[in-house]
Amino acid sequence: MSHKWVPNLSVDCVIFGFDADQLKVLLVERTLRTTDKKNIVFSDLSLTGYHIYEDEDLDSAAARIVKDLTGLDKLVLEQFYTFGSLDRLEHPNDKLWHEQFGDVFSHRVVTVGYFSLLPSTKVKIAQKDRVVRWYSVNEVQNMAFDHNQILEKALFHLRYKLQHDAIGLELLPDKFTLSQMQRLYEAVLGTSFDKRNFRKKVAQMNFVVPLKEKQHGVPHKPAQLYMFSRDIFMRTRKERPYFI
Amino acid sequence: MSHKWVPNLSVDCVIFGFDADQLKVLLVERTLRTTDKKNIVFSDLSLTGYHIYEDEDLDSAAARIVKDLTGLDKLVLEQFYTFGSLDRLEHPNDKLWHEQFGDVFSHRVVTVGYFSLLPSTKVKIAQKDRVVRWYSVNEVQNMAFDHNQILEKALFHLRYKLQHDAIGLELLPDKFTLSQMQRLYEAVLGTSFDKRNFRKKVAQMNFVVPLKEKQHGVPHKPAQLYMFSRDIFMRTRKERPYFI
DNA sequence: TCAGTTATTGTATTTGTTACACTAATTATA
DNA sequence: TATAATTAGTGTAACAAATACAATAACTGA
Incomplete structure (x- = not known):
């Protein structure tokens, strides 16, 4: 160089x-x-x-x-x-x-x-x-x-x-909860989402995969942990999501 | 310069x-x-x-x-x-x-x-x-x-x-028909659309405005002419069309 | 006047989006 | 050890949007 x-x-x-x-x-x-x-x-x-x-x-x-x-x-x-x-x-x-x-x-x-x-x-x-x-x-x-x-x-x-992309998930740690993910979207976009509707959406994203693991050490019900599979995302993204 | x-x-x-x-x-x-x-x-x-x-x-x-x-x-x-x-x-x-x-x-x-x-x-x-x-x-x-x-x-x-934008309308002449508009979208995106559904969509775009004028000299039913109002588009575009 | 061509329009079905409230699991504290 | 505090997790009904689909209208050229 x-x-x-x-x-x-x-x-x-x-x-x-x-x-x-x-x-x-x-x-x-x-x-x-x-x-x-x-x-x-x-x-x-x-x-x-x-x-x-x-x-x-x-x-x-x-x-x-x-x-x-x-x-x-x-x-x-x-x-x-x-x-x-x-x-x-x-x-x-x-x-x-x-x-x-x-x-x-x-x-x-x-x-x-x-x-x-x-x-x-x-x-x-x-x-x-x-x-x-x-x-x-x-x-x-x-x-x-x-x-x-x-x-x-x-x-x-x-x-x-x-x-239009799953790129935001790069901002989360390797293991994250759905509440963290929701707060990320809310912070970046400056909106708020309904918890149940947000989770319904995420459930359709097959690249957000649940782990066999929960949070621990938290002073409330521990949440399920998830990971972002870049692999599944790349394989299943649709090329052109037309709007019209 | x-x-x-x-x-x-x-x-x-x-x-x-x-x-x-x-x-x-x-x-x-x-x-x-x-x-x-x-x-x-x-x-x-x-x-x-x-x-x-x-x-x-x-x-x-x-x-x-x-x-x-x-x-x-x-x-x-x-x-x-x-x-x-x-x-x-x-x-x-x-x-x-x-x-x-x-x-x-x-x-x-x-x-x-x-x-x-x-x-x-x-x-x-x-x-x-x-x-x-x-x-x-x-x-x-x-x-x-x-x-x-x-x-x-x-x-x-x-x-x-x-x-995600009305920019494609810049490719059409000042006065155009809805069929021309549809063919533009089909050519650029490489798809085809149902005529009735396409028109329903366009009807919601208030920046595509009908003129008091029709085609003439065409060997078939003359079509209604429309124009693209950049002005209306700028004033009414929504800032952030969230997907989630 | 008729054949050819493109324009124009509505409805029923399916799919997706929204609004909304209660129970469950854990820790901290009394 | 019971209770309070906190966040996790879940279903349904109403509404809106997307889709699939076919007949009639208006013009020209032969």
Whole structure:
């Protein structure tokens, strides 16, 4: 792998997680200090991204970036949109940030957005020189560059996919209860569902398979555990669910 | 507008049309001749695309490319995917083609795919130095570069959109009959619908509005004409049609 | 005027969606 | 050890949407 990167092409990854009944996103703190390092000029949040290398395709760049932040391989990773406005790196804080790096970032940069899904508990954050943390998607604002916009678009796609695909199940742990699954859908879509009707729907999804196991240690009736069979899903998905 | 183009970033446009009950795509002939211009080395088909300029955003580049080919402005134009494999310009004919231009195309190029929809009769093709023609999407094969793959993905997105959006109506002329509309949906989706049930569906789409006008000059019962009101559609679309 | 062609319309059946409330199993606490 | 607290789990009736299906109407060309 060459480490010559392409100056005007980057990949940004929106890493979604789910935890405590909330949809989360993994973000990095961006803090600009005065040259004597004593004071903070500003501090905000950013997605994780980087330029692509000259001999690297887009999917590999996204996988590299996600692995670099989470230590994890083989996550679901999906391209959702490419951002190329001329003013995408032109907000006041971003200009200050650029100045710190001289003209390295003075080129026009187009970035390809990917999103990744995982249960947020799977990530062991171990970053030396960066502050990385899960944020509830509802509490995030004032992000670096055009990252608010990228997150917005990623969320839109996630909601869309959730309704037409089983991809949302990637956000749940390996073993989950139907109540957890329902709360996931409710959190992401911002609605609420009737418990019985939700379960009737799930019962038709043959890729959500009951395990021979129940919760334990909970102070109430323990729930049946289920798993997501990617295998059954791939084999039985219908190709084109027409709406008309 | 600067005319310095970015060497490793391009936009490719898939221009869809509809005509004679078939989904069409507007393609350009790519013919490589021997240096004495007497013989043809090969000839194949290509989408229309070009590098972006340094001070041009992606949507503008796509609009420029579509206008250049069709002479038309203000068409529906939608980004659908970005292609960045390392081998996307590496098929045998493509290498021969590159050699003709020296090393201008020797960089690695990532391309952003857009698609555009219009009734194919709207285009007056008037290209001096290029052969441009509508092809039925079913008859197209052996395209330049990775354009088969780009077309495939565009088609997938078009089918997807057709089912969740009114965008397909952009392929019909300003005044159309319900039979034309049905044949459009059948051609794009590759299915057939019951006429009465199809019309019941359309009756619920308040953005498909009947005109005070009928067909004339047809050798059979003349059909009622309808129009697509983009305005009503925008005002009445529901934000999130949940599936669960 | 009649043959050919496409347009237009309704109903019964099946399928899916919604609304709704009680009992069961576990832990914590009195 | 009984009881309170908490979440899990389940069925049915009403309503809405999707499907299957065939006869009559309006025009042109021969």
